[in-house]
Every structure is written in C-alpha cells, then in structure tokens.
Amino acid sequence: MHDIVDTAVAAGSFKTLVAAVTAAGLVDTLKGDGPFTVFAPSDDAFAKLPAGTVEDLVKPENKPKLTKILTLHVIPAKVMAADVAGKKMSPASVSGETLDVDGSNGVMVSGAKVTSADIECTNGVIHVIDTVIMPKG
Template identity: 50%
Template structure:
C-alpha cells in the first residue's frame, strides 16, 4: 500500500468507528482496491446497531427487495429504537403468522426514490414547514425541522428524529432514526 492509500484506509476506518456505519465510499472512487458502495441491506448489516431491523427485514422477506436497484430512501431505526417498543412487540412481529403486519411496518419506513436530507429540508421549506412523504406501504409521514434536526411524525402521532442522515448506498440512501414509525 502506498502512504496515500494507507491514509485513506485510516480515514475510512475512523469514519466507520465514529459513525458506526460503513464509511461513505466517496474515497472508493479514487481507490479501486476499496469495495463498491454497499446496498441498503449490506449497510444495515454492517452497522452493529441495526440487528433488530435486519432480523425484521429477513423475517418479512424484504432482503431481496431492499437489495434490488431501487432507489429507496429508508428511515432505519436502531436497536435502541426497537427496544423502546412495548416488551414482546418485536418477538411477536417476527413470527411467521405476523409477516403481513411486519411487512407493512417495514415498508412504512421506506420511500420510493432517493431523498437526501437536503432534498427533505427543501421540501419542508417549500411546503411551509411540513413535508408529507408517501411510503412504499402507501402510508404518510410528516417531516419538519426542529432546530437543525429533521423530525418525522408517523400516523400514530409518534415523533422520531433523524440522528444520522445521508448514508449513501448503491440503491438509495439511509437515514438513521431514534424511533420506529407506526402506521396508525
């Protein structure tokens, strides 16, 4: 490895360690030895804080869809976000007999197309402070700004903050959230 390549690897490792996510492959364009940009599922699997989401995506049979070309925008709740749900909720949802409900909840976290944080902020401003997003499940999410954070309100009235925006993937973008959206 050249000194420049080593520095790039160190920077990428530092970014991954501080964000808990796969380093954005902007550096990969300059270095062929780095892997291609991961897809949404690969990113979720690599973070160490989205294990519940990954298990739910697998139980719902959505791995192939969310690994496909998309593009999708996924609001990805962390394990801590899932832990805020009433005890037993996740265990019940991942049972085979609840696959339909689980699929509805998970697709309520996805929007067709690639919507970056800047796009979302522009929509919020364009629509007088609140933007409405239609999810893949057909549900609605309301996005607004609270200070410098994007806050999402679900159909049940719950509010969730985007804690990390714009994790770019090969098939869209992921925004990490501190809560789970409920379709109502």
C-alpha cells in the first residue's frame, strides 16, 4: 500500500491533480502521517473547468489560490464511505472552509459526486469526485 500521493500517481487518472499538488508545494504534506481524506478530482473533473483555468492556477503567482482550492479537498481525518452513508455532515477541510457531505443517495461533497470510494492508503483514504470543488469566498 502507498501513501496518498503515490497512490494518485499510480492510478494514472489524476495527472492534473498531481501536477497541481506539486505546483502548490503540498506533496510533502500529503505524504505526511495523516490521516487524511482526499476528495480527489479526476482528470475529467479538471477538464470540466473553463479553458485555461488549470494553466492559470499552476502559475507561481497563483499559488495561494491553488493551495486554497486543493486544501478544500482534504479533511484532516480518515472518513470512509460507510461513515457517511445515510447521513449529512459538514466537516472542516484543511483550508478551514466546511464541506457539505450528503450520504443519503450515494455520496455528494459540496456538489461533487463521489464516483469511486474508499481507496485506502497508508496515511488515509481517497474518494474520487467528478467535479472540482471551488472555495465559496
């Protein structure tokens, strides 16, 4: 079993996420002890953003904004799909903003649908989502 970063790299469907995490300087954080729950947007999720968005976000001058977006996708605890099944909760993300998690019909996270759940890693868990979650503020 690998940590969250190595698992995402090995999966092959998170190239944009891995590039963004690298640009934001968050690789060491997500290789840390955790536990973390990462709602990982697939490459298809990033592709749904307006043209040029990702290219703009990975520029050095946009690192604070990129970091805020990425840390919004991380909860500083291990949360499995079974923990939210049939429930609604609002956990705080690493960015400080709360997420709206609704497990009443599948699992939705702040408008993003979990398409693959419970990918266990040595330092947490990855849930694949179909939409990039953007900060409210």
